[in-house]
Amino acid sequence: MDAVILGVAVVNGIVLGGLYGAIAIGLSLIFGVMRVINFAHGSFLMIGLFVPYWLWQLFKVNPYVSVLIAAPALFMLGYAVQAVLIAPLYRRERAMVLEPVSVLMLTAGVGLIMDNLTFMAFGPDFRGITLDFASKAFRFGDYLNINYTRLLAFQVSLGLTALLSLFLARTDLGRAIRSTAQNRDAAALCGINVMRIYNVTFGMGCAVLGVVGCLMIPFYPVSPSIGLAFGIRSFITVVLGGIGSIPGCILGGLVLGVVESVAAQFVTATSASIFSFVIFILVLFFRPTGLLGMKV
Amino acid sequence: MATESGGRHRVVTATAAIGVLLLAAPLAVTDEYHLHVLIATLYFAYMASAWNIVCGYTGQLSLGHSALSGIGGYVSTLLLINAGLSPWIGMVAGGVCATAVGVLVGWPCFRLRGPYFALTTIAFAEILRIWTENTEEVFGIELRGAQGLSIPLKGHAPALFQFDGKVPYYCIILAMVAALMAIAWWMERSRMGFYLKAIRADQDAAEALGVHSTRYLLSAMAVSSFLTALGGSFYAQYYRYINPERNMGLDFSIELALMGIVGGQGTVVGPILGAFLLTPAGEITRATLGGKFPGLHLAIYGLVLILAMLFLPKGLIQPLRGLLDRRPTVSGAAAKSTQA
Numbered sequence: 001m002d003a004v005i006l007g008v009a010v011v012n013g014i015v016l017g018g019l020y021g022a023i024a025i026g027l028s029l030i031f032g033v034m035r036v037i038n039f040a041h042g043s044f045l046m047i048g049l050f051v052p053y054w055l056w057q058l059f060k061v062n063p064y065v066s067v068l069i070a071a072p073a074l075f076m077l078g079y080a081v082q083a084v085l086i087a088p089l090y091r092r093e094r095a096m097v098l099e100p101v102s103v104l105m106l107t108a109g110v111g112l113i114m115d116n117l118t119f120m121a122f123g124p125d126f127r128g129i130t131l132d133f134a135s136k137a138f139r140f141g142d143y144l145n146i147n148y149t150r151l152l153a154f155q156v157s158l159g160l161t162a163l164l165s166l167f168l169a170r171t172d173l174g175r176a177i178r179s180t181a182q183n184r185d186a187a188a189l190c191g192i193n194v195m196r197i198y199n200v201t202f203g204m205g206c207a208v209l210g211v212v213g214c215l216m217i218p219f220y221p222v223s224p225s226i227g228l229a230f231g232i233r234s235f236i237t238v239v240l241g242g243i244g245s246i247p248g249c250i251l252g253g254l255v256l257g258v259v260e261s262v263a264a265q266f267v268t269a270t271s272a273s274i275f276s277f278v279i280f281i282l283v284l285f286f287r288p289t290g291l292l293g294m295k296v
Numbered sequence: 297m298a299t300e301s302g303g304r305h306r307v308v309t310a311t312a313a314i315g316v317l318l319l320a321a322p323l324a325v326t327d328e329y330h331l332h333v334l335i336a337t338l339y340f341a342y343m344a345s346a347w348n349i350v351c352g353y354t355g356q357l358s359l360g361h362s363a364l365s366g367i368g369g370y371v372s373t374l375l376l377i378n379a380g381l382s383p384w385i386g387m388v389a390g391g392v393c394a395t396a397v398g399v400l401v402g403w404p405c406f407r408l409r410g411p412y413f414a415l416t417t418i419a420f421a422e423i424l425r426i427w428t429e430n431t432e433e434v435f436g437i438e439l440r441g442a443q444g445l446s447i448p449l450k451g452h453a454p455a456l457f458q459f460d461g462k463v464p465y466y467c468i469i470l471a472m473v474a475a476l477m478a479i480a481w482w483m484e485r486s487r488m489g490f491y492l493k494a495i496r497a498d499q500d501a502a503e504a505l506g507v508h509s510t511r512y513l514l515s516a517m518a519v520s521s522f523l524t525a526l527g528g529s530f531y532a533q534y535y536r537y538i539n540p541e542r543n544m545g546l547d548f549s550i551e552l553a554l555m556g557i558v559g560g561q562g563t564v565v566g567p568i569l570g571a572f573l574l575t576p577a578g579e580i581t582r583a584t585l586g587g588k589f590p591g592l593h594l595a596i597y598g599l600v601l602i603l604a605m606l607f608l609p610k611g612l613i614q615p616l617r618g619l620l621d622r623r624p625t626v627s628g629a630a631a632k633s634t635q636a
Contacts, residue, residue, distance in 0.1 A: 088606055101357045101411065103605075105357070105554070105557055105605055106602055106605040108554075108598075109602040110598065111598070112550075112597055112601070115594070116592065116594040116598065117595055119590065119591040120592060224591075228546060235415050239415070267430075271426060274426050277419040277420075277423045277426075278423065280419050281419050281420070284419075285404055
């Protein structure tokens, strides 16, 4: 294998991996705080891609401007799903300890509904948009060129992650979220409205997907069926990085992106994801806390 | 506990009555399509029950059972195509292969709990699906990748699991469901059934009491794998076509779990109830509105799943038992007093 081609694959993998990391943040945040696996995570991303797509198709809104609409819209969607569907499960359990599996199936139901309603509304086609900007690429030497849209997505992903970490570390709401994650009962005793924190956390996890959707749509066509693949990819990312760790997400995403990209040089692109699953299983068996995770 | 055992007798009676009705159904149902819906329903009842053997009774959510069904279907079909071996023998071979895979994969997986277990089973099943989808041939055996395999037509050949018309298939799958119910019923009352329930309630406590949890989880997994693979072979013979996406995909695993959970996991009748509710509803929506609204039946499945998780976490079997229990019989009352 040519070293140059391999190098290009690694760089492409890193660029893609940053995005995978940003996609997984929401899943990690929600699991870290609520101990709930959101099986509909990929379907929220699918919605996050459709929002800027339709804003562009109908009103010619630049996808990067659509962030202002998509992120709040996804926040509200996530907030509503948590407040209306998941919260009653918490209220039913006296000790507020959920059987995680039942929430997993509940969110699987939410995902089924979202996927198939969009499928009924828009059909199975892959839909993308073309910006003039998208055809331009950053060139480096003879081999390496990265589309500006991808590069921008990578940079904003990293920025978003840093911003979110800062938000969790410094603001009152961030502190409330972290304390709820650490000890729900103690947080409640300190006057934190735990259920509201859950709603906000779920909403934030989905809002990130609204931002990522706007970044992705210029180079990634959307179809109602993409949800599950991205959901699974996010699980892998989160487990790799360590559940609940925001920087771990980016690290997990980078590893996953590079593995997929390099593996695709040796086998077909569709088989390449086998390697991601193998890594996923190995991490779960031998280092279940992930690369940067704390002891659960 | 008292209400459960009281209702159980009536549930058994009701099930037996429905069983007799189902046995007579081919005489009344002459329409091919209706018979097909019945066969599909029984097939899902069978598969959901096989899933229930390990997942319902132990509380570990497997979303990788489609891989076991895929192994069953592929092994029996490959043996038929390449060696001319009758699927009647091939399905047992498929079952043995699936059991081996199920135990080998289950052994490390059962150390993981809750969502970790579920995610790992997904990973294993997806590896198998993606590999099959991208493999045209292996060791000179044609797998035909994503295209899938077709069963060579032999006309009316009972020895090769091929029949004219749908009635024989109906009888076979009905017998399979009955056998599986008997196995589940027997297991529920055996020592193993009690151990599994103890593990479901609290694995650490069960182990502290001396239950060798891995051994019993793996035994349940072995039984479940074998039975799931038999169902996979039946599917291949009935539809005469299998492909990795339909027979090994995650969607199929979710459908099985959904029927088990909606009906009531960890009970003999629950998964069958779930299949009888969801499969005909799905088939009818698909047939009548599928042209206009493709995917509607899956959205309905999703809605039913959400409603079940919110309002009937123990499944439909729970209110049904309550309903049947309102008029206690002598045997029901006797059971109650012994329970109390």
